[in-house]
Amino acid sequence: MMAADVDMLNLVVIAAATLAVPILVFMASFLLWPSALIKVYYWYWRRTLGLKVRSADCAGYRFSFSYRGKPDFRPSILMLHSFSGHKDTWLSLIKYLPKHLHLVCVDMPGHEGTTRTNTEDYSIPGQVKRIHQFVETVRLNRKPFHLVGTSMGGNVAGVYAACYPSDICSITLICPDGVRHPCETKFDNHLQDLEQSNFTLNIPLIPTTPEEMEDMFRLCSHVRFRIPQQILQGLLDVRQPHNTFYQDVFMEIIGEKSRFALQDHLHLITAPLQVIWGKQDQVVDVSGAAVIAEVVPGCRLDLLENCGHSVVMERPCRTAKLILEFVIDQQEKRGSAKKSS
Numbered sequence: 356m357m358a359a360d361v362d363m364l365n366l367v368v369i370a371a372a373t374l375a376v377p378i379l380v381f382m383a384s385f386l387l388w389p390s391a392l393i394k395v396y397y398w399y400w401r402r403t404l405g406l407k408v409r410s411a412d413c414a415g416y417r418f419s420f421s422y423r424g425k426p427d428f429r430p431s432i433l434m435l436h437s438f439s440g441h442k443d444t445w446l447s448l449i450k451y452l453p454k455h456l457h458l459v460c461v462d463m464p465g466h467e468g469t470t471r472t473n474t475e476d477y478s479i480p481g482q483v484k485r486i487h488q489f490v491e492t493v494r495l496n497r498k499p500f501h502l503v504g505t506s507m508g509g510n511v512a513g514v515y516a517a518c519y520p521s522d523i524c525s526i527t528l529i530c531p532d533g534v535r536h537p538c539e540t541k542f543d544n545h546l547q548d549l550e551q552s553n554f555t556l557n558i559p560l561i562p563t564t565p566e567e568m569e570d571m572f573r574l575c576s577h578v579r580f581r582i583p584q585q586i587l588q589g590l591l592d593v594r595q596p597h598n599t600f601y602q603d604v605f606m607e608i609i610g611e612k613s614r615f616a617l618q619d620h621l622h623l624i625t626a627p628l629q630v631i632w633g634k635q636d637q638v639v640d641v642s643g644a645a646v647i648a649e650v651v652p653g654c655r656l657d658l659l660e661n662c663g664h665s666v667v668m669e670r671p672c673r674t675a676k677l678i679l680e681f682v683i684d685q686q687e688k689r690g691s692a693k694k695s696s
Contacts, residue, residue, distance in 0.1 A: 389589025397443040404449055406460075408442075410468065413492040419468025420461040420489070424454065430524050430682065431457040431500040435486065435508030438560060438608065439594065439601050441467035444505075448667050451675035461489055463508065465600055477604040479533065479613035482511045487519055499524035501682050505667055506530055506639065507608055510617045517623035525685045527629045527678050528647070529666050530636055532608070533617030536643035540636065541574060546609070554606070561601045565591055577635035577663035621650040627688075629655045629681040631674060633662030655681060 401408065406421040421442045432452075436444040442460040449458060462469040464476045464485045475481045490496050502523055504512025509531025516523045545559050562568040565587040572580060594601075607613055628651050632644045641658060648654040657677045662669050 389585045390592035391589075393586070393589045393593055397446070400446045400450075401443065404446060405454060406446075406449070406458075408468075411489060411492045413488055415470075416472070416485075416488070417468070417470045418461055418485075418489045418492065420459055420493075422457070422459045423449070424457040426457045426497070427455075429456060429686065430498070431459060431495055432678075432682070433490070433495060433500055433502050434458065434460045435502070435504035435512050436460070436463060436466070437506035437508050438604060439466070439597075440508075444667060447671040448675050448678075451672045452679065459493070459495060461486070463511070465604065471600060474603050474607050477607040478610065479507075479510050479514055479608060479616040481607075483514045483518055486511060486515055487522075490519075490522060496522040501525045501527070501678075501685075503527045503678060504529065504531065506532055506664065509533070510608070510613070513617040513624065514620045516626050516628075517620035520623075520625050523626040524689070525627045525629070525682060526624070527631060527681060528617075529631045529674070530633060530639050530664050531617055531630075531643070531647075532639045533613070533615055534621075534639075534643040534646050535615055535618050536640040536646060538640040538642040540638060540640045542638040543640075558602065558605055561598055561605065562591060563595070563598065574637055575663060576665040576669050577633060577637075577661055578669045618646070621647060624651050627653065627655075627681075627685050629657065629678070631657045631659065631666060631677055633659050633664060633666050633669065635662060636664045638664040 401421060404423065406423045408419065408421045411418045411420065419442065434442075434445050436442065440463075442462050445460045449460075452458065464482050465471040476485055490500075496519075499522060502512045502516060503526075504510070504515075506529070509528040510533030512526060513528055513531055513533065516526045542559065549556050549558065557563060557567065559567075559571060559574055562571050565584060568587045568591050569582065572582065628647070630644050630647055632641045634641050644656050644658060648656055659666065659670055659673065666674055
């Protein structure tokens with residue numbers, strides 16, 4: 356064999372080895388450490404979308420949050436995630452929002468990188484106080500901002516808007532809990548069974564096996580996603596160390612102070628309100644949208660066909676468009692009001 360051929364063979368071997376190593380590492384990670392891959396996935400998408408992660412400390416309490424953009428003449432947008440979620444819950448929606456907007460996604464009390472203290476902080480009133488503490492710490496309320504909340508975060512967002520009206524210019528609630536919806540859902544039936552068992556049965560929103568994780572996805576989404584077993588295991592591995600905390604939070608948000616907190620505060624909401632809801636929601640029935648609209652004058656309802664409770668995951672592009680339309684519309688109305696005065 357000629358020297359040139361030997362050199363070419365060596366190059367091919369080196370190239371193959373170079374490609375093989377990351378492929379083997381990826382496959383090993385996928386098979387052995389799927390939870391690590393999920394964390395890398397979130398890191399990658401934050402980086403791709405231009406989000407930065409920071410922490411804010413207030414009297415020894417730490418809030419973890421991500422943000423993109425800087426405050427300007429447009430309202431900033433603060434996003435509050437759902438029960439057992441985290442700031443990265445919003446990544447699929449942020450992908451469809453303009454990069455010039457100032458976006459802030461905070462980990463709710465006790466979730467992900469935000470401090471865990473005691474159960475008082477996990478009730479809806481307790482979470483509202485902590486989120487207000489965060490807003491003041493990062494000085495987000497230097498001018499009124501748009502507040503978005505989904506599910507538990509929607510309950511918190513609505514009560515926040517009622518308690519701190521001067522902070523808010525407008526608000527979007529996505530499938531919020533905390534209202535007395537006339538129609539029962541599959542989850543309501545689970546909740547009744549849980550209460551009758553004195554909470555000895557497994558909570559459907561706190562899975563302990565890959566099968567239960569899959570059942571939770573079926574409950575929360577109308578769109579059927581095919582999720583590989585390894586990914587289900589990875590998601591479970593990420594969540595399981597926090598299950599005791601999730602149980603504490605769950606017991607608080609279905610407790611007397613929290614269960615219908617949004618309903619009890621609706622009459623105090625003065626900011627323009629948008630409600631987005633999946634018509635096939637099996638966790639919090641879409642009939643709750645009409646309940647909110649009946650109490651809050653001028654409420655805008657956007658009800659999505661073929662969509663369940665996980666609106667942000669199932670319809671990220673449509674949801675982003677609806678929020679943006681609403682924010683721009685309210686901004687134009689404020690501009691017109693200033694001109695006429």
